[in-house]
Amino acid sequence: MFPIRDHNPSERTPYVTWVLIAINVAVFLSYWSLLSNDRATQDFFMTWGLVPAWSAPETFLTSMFLHGGILHLAGNMLFLWVFGDNMEDQMGHLGFLLFYLAGGLAAAAAQVMADPGSFIPMVGASGAIAGVMGGYLLMFPKARVDVVVILVIIFKVFPLPAWTVLGFWFLVQFVQGSMTPTEQGGVAYWAHAGGFAAGVVLTFPLWQKRGGAAFWRRTHGHPPHPDAIYREGRTMVPKVRRDKDRARSPWDR
Known part of the structure; x- marks a missing residue:
């Protein structure tokens, strides 16, 4: 289950969001050729990724723009695009x-505090994007978000309130972080949870400036403007009628 769009149109052109996506893609393409060589990839991530055991100051920033593969990059950029x-x-x-x-810096700090002796490099923009998601949840808890649910070969889009999608996502990160041994590596759950919590805290002054609880009462948790409406376009895939709906031909048996 993952979000593909929200019904919350922005009222200004999101130049910074576009630039951040472009930078992440450009950086990934700059070292893409290394990914076919495990040793070269390891050396690169140990240099520019965030390694909690020695926590080189510059890697708190550089690790935010590195990704371990195309799917890692695509998933993060989708979330950044949506929110x-x-x-x-x-x-x-x-x-x-x-x-x-x-x-992103808060997310990196959370991961370092969770496992300060780790020599596993952390890479990815997901901590910073988790902060964006936390801020979004505070500002627009009832904004509608379309999520795709994939069950084997079934794809279905459901509109859900943001608090359901983002709250569930945060809960998964927190639970997984609590249950997964830090030395195991893999997903940096504490970076996700820490970034999300930081996003809520950093957005709190803006939320108060908008009126705080009064802002929620005024908007009922929805965006303070009309929702975007999506209409499904025509498909080029022809519809196949069921046998009982077709006229039987002399050749049918």
Whole structure:
């Protein structure tokens, strides 16, 4: 289950969101050729990824723009595309950039505190994007988000309130972080949870400026503007009628 879009149109062009996506893609392409060589990939991530055991200061920033593969990059950029424009709309371009970077730094710090002796490099923008998601949840808890649910070969889109999608996502990160041994590596759950919590905290002054609980009462938790409406377009796939709906021909048996 993952979000593909929300019904919350932004009222200004999200230049910073676009630039962040472009930078992440460009950085990934710059070292893509290394991924076919395990040793070269390991050396690269040990240099520029965040290794909690020695926590080189510059890697708190550089690790935010590295990804372990195409799916890792695509998933993160999808989440940033869905939720970033609305937070940029609320915070302004410079404010959103500082918020994004602060969320990423907080996420990295959370992972280091959770496993300070680890020699496993952490890479990915997901901590910073988790901050964006936490801020989105505070500002628009009832904004509708379309999620795709995949069950084997069945694909279904469901519109759900943001608090359901994002709250469930945060709960999964927290539970998985609590149950997964830190030395095991893999997904940096504490970075996700820490970034999300930081996003809520960093957005709190803006939420108060908008009126706090009064803002929620005024908007009922929805965006303070009309929802976007999506209509499904025509498909090029022809419909196949069931046997009982077809006229039987002389050749039918």
